Amino acid sequence: MLHVAEAARVSVATVSALINGTATVSPELSQRIEQAIRDIGYKRNAIARSLKMGTTRTIGLTVPHITNPFFTDVVSVIQQAFDRAGYAVMLCCTDEDLNTQDDQIKLLLDRMVDGLIVARVGDGAILKRIVDDANVPVVLLDRICKGVDTDAVVLDNQRAVFDAITYLINLGHRRIGYITGTSDISPMHDRMAGYREALHAAGLPIAEELIRFGNFHEIDGYNATM
Numbered sequence: 001m002l003h004v005a006e007a008a009r010v011s012v013a014t015v016s017a018l019i020n021g022t023a024t025v026s027p028e029l030s031q032r033i034e035q036a037i038r039d040i041g042y043k044r045n046a047i048a049r050s051l052k053m054g055t056t057r058t059i060g061l062t063v064p065h066i067t068n069p070f071f072t073d074v075v076s077v078i079q080q081a082f083d084r085a086g087y088a089v090m091l092c093c094t095d096e097d098l099n100t101q102d103d104q105i106k107l108l109l110d111r112m113v114d115g116l117i118v119a120r121v122g123d124g125a126i127l128k129r130i131v132d133d134a135n136v137p138v139v140l141l142d143r144i145c146k147g148v149d150t151d152a153v154v155l156d157n158q159r160a161v162f163d164a165i166t167y168l169i170n171l172g173h174r175r176i177g178y179i180t181g182t183s184d185i186s187p188m189h190d191r192m193a194g195y196r197e198a199l200h201a202a203g204l205p206i207a208e209e210l211i212r213f214g215n216f217h218e219i220d221g222y223n224a225t226m
Contacts, residue, residue, distance in 0.1 A: 007036035058088045060108030061117045062101060063141070065216055066093040071119065074141070078117065087114070096182075096215065098122030105130050117141050121185070144186045157187045161194030162201075169202045177210040179224045 005012045010029055017023035018033050025033070036042075059082055063071040079089050090113060092104035101121050108116060116134060119141040120127050128148045131138045140152035168176050178195045181188050192211075199206050214220025 003040055004033060004036045004042050007040055008032040055114055056112045057086060058090055058111065058113045059115050059117060060090050060092070060105070060111070060113035061141075062092045062094055062104055062108075063119045064094050064096045064121050066091070068216060070142075094121050096121050098126065102126060102130070105134075109134060109136070115139070119143055120145055142187060155187070157190035158194040158197070161191040162198045163194075165195055165198035166202070169198065169204070174204060175207065175210065176204075177212070177225075179212045179214060179221050181214060181216045 002012055005015045008015065008029070010033060014025060014029060015033055018025045018030055059078075061075065061078060063075060065071055066075070075089075075091060082089050090108060090111065092108065094101040094104060098121055101118075105116065105118070113136060115137040117139050118127070120143050125147075127145050131148055131150050138150045140148065140150060140154075142154055144152045144154055165176060176199070178192075180191060180195075195211075196206055212224035214224055
């Protein structure tokens, strides 16, 4: 940084202010500093900057299935939003495994991420402990967890399934099967409630033999139809 300051004929403090964004630098001085950086080939040390500023401008994100079209789209939108804000996203896939989730969240925290977005799997008690100990903001994605006091971004899953089943009923269908995922996460409870609510509202019986459970993979859906 000293060489940049000498080449730009400014103080080291001015160079530091521009690089770290800690103070306003005039357009004229900014142009001189940027030109000196290019001429010298100065490389900003992101690790050193993170240690000094106490921020990595990195967000940790865990999802259960990266190949699931829903999460693929969600990850893409999250990435775009943080790109615009000048943040990087560190993505981890848990594959619906509790131990993997625990290890990955610990890894992300060790990397000093500035926040966590978690589409949780498994036991809520473990997630509560992780959130309580994280010391960074945590947002739950898609799947809420009772007892965990943090923000969450979720869909109205019950209404979505209610509308879908009602649509089929209005087309004249009466025996409507339902294939769902594991029952230990909140969206599955809400979707099942929407399925039952729609049938009840139409005066149709709920045939338990038409309800099948899987693990969010295409092969599970295929097998459930057999």
